[in-house]
Amino acid sequence: MIQAKFTIEEAQSRFLSQHKKYGFKDKSSVIRAALDRLQKEFEKEKLMKSADLYAEIYDKDKELRKLTESAISEWPE
Numbered sequence: 001m002i003q004a005k006f007t008i009e010e011a012q013s014r015f016l017s018q019h020k021k022y023g024f025k026d027k028s029s030v031i032r033a034a035l036d037r038l039q040k041e042f043e044k045e046k047l048m049k050s051a052d053l054y055a056e057i058y059d060k061d062k063e064l065r066k067l068t069e070s071a072i073s074e075w076p077e
Contacts, residue, residue: 016027024030058064
């Protein structure tokens with residue numbers, strides 16, 4: 001693993017000191033879990049923005065809606 005040096009607030013330090021209370025073996029595992037969670041949150045946000053953009057494009061494009069509807073009508077139930 002790669003080591004990194006960073007600065008945190010006093011309250012964050014107190015929280016990290018309680019790592020065992022939350023089921024973590026050490027402070028580093030808390031940081032890794034928090035970064036993983038933040039990364040997933042950002043990825044989900046990016047995906048939601050993309051979905052919103054596609055929905056907006058779909059709403060504005062009549063030809064695309066007709067194409068989609070015709071494709072759906074041919075699908076077996």
